[in-house]
Amino acid sequence: MRIDLTPRANRSALLDALSPILAFLAALVVGGLVVSALGRSPAAAFVTYFVAPLSEVWSLQEVAIKAAPLALIATGLAFCFRANIWNIGAEGQFVMGGLFGGWIGVATHGATGNTAWVLPLMLVVGTLAGLLYALIPALLKVRLGVSEILTSLMLVYVAELLLDYMARGPLRDPAGFNFPQSVPFDEAARLPYLMEGDTLHAGVAIALVVLGLATLVLARTLFGFTVRVVGASPRAARFAGFSDARLTLAVFAVSGAAAGLAGISEVAGRIGQLQPSISPGYGFTAIIVAFLGRLSPVGILVAALVIALTTIGGEGAQIDLKLPLDLTRAFQGLLLALVLGADALSRYRVRLVPGAAA
Amino acid sequence: MTPVVPPARTEGPTPLFGAYGIVKRFGDVTANDGIDLEIRAGEIHALLGENGAGKSTLMKILYGLLEPTEGVVTHRGDIVRLANPEAARALGIGMVFQHFSLCENLTVAENIALVMPRALRGRTLKARIAAVGGTYGLHLDPDRPVWSLSAGERQRIEIIRCLLQDPHLVILDEPTSVLTPGEADLLFGVLERLRDEGRALLYISHRLDEVRRLCARATILRGGRVVGTCDPRAETARSLAAMMVGAQVGEVKPPTGQAAGPARLVLSGLTLPAPGLHGTALDRVSLSVRGGEIVGIAGIAGNGQAELFDALSGETLASEPEMVRFDGVMSGRLGITARRRGGAGFVPEDRNGHGAAPTLSLSDNAILSRHATAGLSRFGFLRRAVAKSLARAVIDAFDVRGAGSDPTAGTLSGGNLQKYLMGREILAEPGILVVNQPTWGVDALAAAHIRQALLDLAERGTAVLVMSQDLDELFAIAGRIAVLHDGTLSPAVPAAGTTRETLGLLMGGSEPARIPPPASVLADTPWGPTHAH
Numbered sequence: 001m002r003i004d005l006t007p008r009a010n011r012s013a014l015l016d017a018l019s020p021i022l023a024f025l026a027a028l029v030v031g032g033l034v035v036s037a038l039g040r041s042p043a044a045a046f047v048t049y050f051v052a053p054l055s056e057v058w059s060l061q062e063v064a065i066k067a068a069p070l071a072l073i074a075t076g077l078a079f080c081f082r083a084n085i086w087n088i089g090a091e092g093q094f095v096m097g098g099l100f101g102g103w104i105g106v107a108t109h110g111a112t113g114n115t116a117w118v119l120p121l122m123l124v125v126g127t128l129a130g131l132l133y134a135l136i137p138a139l140l141k142v143r144l145g146v147s148e149i150l151t152s153l154m155l156v157y158v159a160e161l162l163l164d165y166m167a168r169g170p171l172r173d174p175a176g177f178n179f180p181q182s183v184p185f186d187e188a189a190r191l192p193y194l195m196e197g198d199t200l201h202a203g204v205a206i207a208l209v210v211l212g213l214a215t216l217v218l219a220r221t222l223f224g225f226t227v228r229v230v231g232a233s234p235r236a237a238r239f240a241g242f243s244d245a246r247l248t249l250a251v252f253a254v255s256g257a258a259a260g261l262a263g264i265s266e267v268a269g270r271i272g273q274l275q276p277s278i279s280p281g282y283g284f285t286a287i288i289v290a291f292l293g294r295l296s297p298v299g300i301l302v303a304a305l306v307i308a309l310t311t312i313g314g315e316g317a318q319i320d321l322k323l324p325l326d327l328t329r330a331f332q333g334l335l336l337a338l339v340l341g342a343d344a345l346s347r348y349r350v351r352l353v354p355g356a357a358a
Numbered sequence: 359m360t361p362v363v364p365p366a367r368t369e370g371p372t373p374l375f376g377a378y379g380i381v382k383r384f385g386d387v388t389a390n391d392g393i394d395l396e397i398r399a400g401e402i403h404a405l406l407g408e409n410g411a412g413k414s415t416l417m418k419i420l421y422g423l424l425e426p427t428e429g430v431v432t433h434r435g436d437i438v439r440l441a442n443p444e445a446a447r448a449l450g451i452g453m454v455f456q457h458f459s460l461c462e463n464l465t466v467a468e469n470i471a472l473v474m475p476r477a478l479r480g481r482t483l484k485a486r487i488a489a490v491g492g493t494y495g496l497h498l499d500p501d502r503p504v505w506s507l508s509a510g511e512r513q514r515i516e517i518i519r520c521l522l523q524d525p526h527l528v529i530l531d532e533p534t535s536v537l538t539p540g541e542a543d544l545l546f547g548v549l550e551r552l553r554d555e556g557r558a559l560l561y562i563s564h565r566l567d568e569v570r571r572l573c574a575r576a577t578i579l580r581g582g583r584v585v586g587t588c589d590p591r592a593e594t595a596r597s598l599a600a601m602m603v604g605a606q607v608g609e610v611k612p613p614t615g616q617a618a619g620p621a622r623l624v625l626s627g628l629t630l631p632a633p634g635l636h637g638t639a640l641d642r643v644s645l646s647v648r649g650g651e652i653v654g655i656a657g658i659a660g661n662g663q664a665e666l667f668d669a670l671s672g673e674t675l676a677s678e679p680e681m682v683r684f685d686g687v688m689s690g691r692l693g694i695t696a697r698r699r700g701g702a703g704f705v706p707e708d709r710n711g712h713g714a715a716p717t718l719s720l721s722d723n724a725i726l727s728r729h730a731t732a733g734l735s736r737f738g739f740l741r742r743a744v745a746k747s748l749a750r751a752v753i754d755a756f757d758v759r760g761a762g763s764d765p766t767a768g769t770l771s772g773g774n775l776q777k778y779l780m781g782r783e784i785l786a787e788p789g790i791l792v793v794n795q796p797t798w799g800v801d802a803l804a805a806a807h808i809r810q811a812l813l814d815l816a817e818r819g820t821a822v823l824v825m826s827q828d829l830d831e832l833f834a835i836a837g838r839i840a841v842l843h844d845g846t847l848s849p850a851v852p853a854a855g856t857t858r859e860t861l862g863l864l865m866g867g868s869e870p871a872r873i874p875p876p877a878s879v880l881a882d883t884p885w886g887p888t889h890a891h
Contacts, residue, residue: 235708239694240729
């Protein structure tokens with residue numbers, strides 16, 4: 001028995017558009033089966049996961065705040081993944097962005113006079129920190145041929161330990177009763193709230209602007225064209241005169257900058273100080289978001305909202321239904337597998353060929 | 359779908375194999391549209407047709423790789439169903455593919471054992487390989503690894519693989535496309551012998567001279583239908599071609615006289631290491647192409663054409679700038695974009711994936727090679743409208759069919775995509791144009807169109823370098839011809855002063871000293887008897 005995948009001659013645009021939705025429905029069915037196997041009502045779980053977070057203003061804001069860093073990082077990663085270059089270390093670039101951008105916030109604590117420059121400087125430094133940190137695996141790949149998958153992943157742990165050390169050591173608040181955290185940032189070092197008295201901060205707006213820019217760059221610029229050609233046909237890209245090395249550096253720079261900006265937005269927005277840990281794994285979840293969104297900024301926006309929704313809903317399910325948080329992660333993984341599977345099915349016809357391979 | 363009953367035969371014996379009313383549809387495309395074909399024992403039957411005429415589809419149906427939408431296949435008058443290649447082989451149908459399916463790292467015997475039914479694999483296999491090889495003059499060392507074999511030797515593996523199963527019908531798909539003239543002659547001897555043993559052969563080829571030499575009957579396909587059967591020996595190559603394309607084939611105007619222009623493309627001692635385990639190193643390649651002339655490089659695939667092309671285009675950089683000179687500019691260390699800015703154009707052999715990205719639209723593929731030279735980007739932003747009108751201009755000037763709504767390059771047929779890629783470069787009016795295999799797999803009409811475009815371009819003062827395996831093509835357009843063998847280039851000699859036989863010997867790696875090179879060409883060539891093969 002052999003399984004043949006033959007490309008479909010005429011792909012239906014409708015089926016292409018429907019396939020992620022069908023995959024989502026299939027994930028709901030499988031998830032519902034798991035929930036009922038755990039002895040809970042699938043209907044109640046559905047309401048807790050997908051309806052409750054959308055029914056109140058505060059939880060809607062939470063969804064947006066969680067989706068923003070995911071969308072921002074995933075958009076940067078889309079440049080890499082489209083060019084078949086594998087930056088797995090966005091988590092580390094996120095942390096470095098938060099650490100170095102946040103350092104400015106710590107250093108300017110208590111500054112007086114005109115402090116309008118503090119926040120922009122934090123954002124720039126955070127972005128640059130992520131960018132430069134991402135260039136390490138890129139340079140290692142270009143100069144020495146080291147696999148960027150390994151180096152970018154391993155540098156995540158370096159970044160996390162560095163932040164842990166800095167938050168517990170040099171940057172710890174001396175008046176903080178030995179809690180491992182920095183001084184709280186001044187107002188001038190915080191991202192402003194979009195609505196008075198709410199939690200929605202300007203990081204969400206930053207993410208939307210970057211998404212818009214990325215759409216423009218991918219579709220309309222020679223750089224975006226380069227990324228698409230390298231991914232679609234590397235040999236043709238060389239024929240076009242696009243250098244592999246330069247492109248590797250460029251897409252790592254773009255994705256590192258996006259992750260760094262997401263990191264400092266998180267620190268200057270939601271958290272407001274440096275802590276030993278500033279990310280619940282945004283940099284890794286963003287890889288799922290990038291592929292769920294089929295590496296297009298618009299898709300990524302939708303995917304980031306769906307993943308944020310399930311995460312918020314998962315927290316609710318943990319409290320209300322005593323369902324384990326791991327179930328949320330399993331559901332997110334399942335969703336990715338099903339979306340990729342549905343994509344393959346919409347692109348190829350599967351044929352079972354009896355007998356041995358010819 | 360009414361079942362088609364084989365018509366009662368009124369003349370001749372029952373054919374060995376028959377195909378009646380064969381229809382094969384792929385979606386909206388009808389590849390075979392009611393084809394009848396009869397193959398008798400003891401004949402070499404030619405199947406002729408342009409690309410897209412339906413030859414490959416019919417062949418795959420006969421070998422069980424495809425099932426027809428309608429129609430029947432018969433064996434000695436009985437209707438048979440060929441559900442898969444095993445069923446076809448069980449009926450005694452064997453096939454020699456154009457593109458070999460061999461594992462490079464395995465030996466000859468291992469490659470043959472891979473496809474043998476279990477019962478035939480045993481220890482005696484090597485002995486039987488030797489026996490079949492001896493009978494037909496197909497000599498092969500069963501223990502040699504495939505990567506060390508020439509294309510002709512590889513084809514012998516495919517043929518032996520086929521003959522070990524004692525087939526009644528052997529289908530050969532473009533068998534001479536990778537062979538030297540000498541190797542082709544050997545193959546013809548084998549085929550004639552198989553015919554005399556009473557086997558049937560279905561011979562698919564573009565090369566009309568071969569068909570006229572070998573085949574007593576030919577079936578000609580056009581647009582999925584049979585447009586005629588004939589005795590090719592009673593036809594001329596020209597009349598056969600006319601039947602295939604349904605129109606008189608316009609012959610290209612021969613190149614006019616001697617080129618008087620200055621040397622625009624000069625290679626001096628270009629030497630490059632082999633790019634990989636199975637790549638070919640270039641050894642002191644020297645050549646000069648003047649404005650206004652077409653120089654042809656003959657040679658069998660895999661003798662360094664791809665490597666030479668990459669070195670010319672700048673996809674591989676030379677070690678020294680002066681090894682490649684374009685219009686006097688030391689270009690050896692310049693990338694492809696800089697070379698294009700200097701007025702050079704390139705058309706590689708592989709259309710899908712090298713010259714074009716198959717999943718991108720035609721206008722995007724215009725950007726691919728022209729982004730720096732046709733004003734297609736401004737301040738880093740693409741000018742899509744300009745790219746679209748450039749694509750449109752190419753499509754109109756080169757009669758690219760099926761390109762109405764800016765489709766992806768991969769949806770075009772091979773010939774139409776090739777016309778598009780040639781047009782993309784030619785409309786740039788390059789000072790230097792390098793083309794690898796300009797008409798490979800392109801039908802006769804499109805090929806004539808492309809060759810004429812190259813001649814016209816040279817007429818306008820461009821230095822054109824054409825690498826081709828097709829000697830007829832080179833003789834039709836090139837003023838001078840050199841031969842690339844194993845990474846070494848022979849001196850370019852005037853096409854008028856050489857013969858197919860001489861070039862064939864060089865292509866096979868024989869003494870190059872047999873051709874006295876004209877002194878004028880040899881002046882700056884470090885190529886002499888000291889390092890001849």
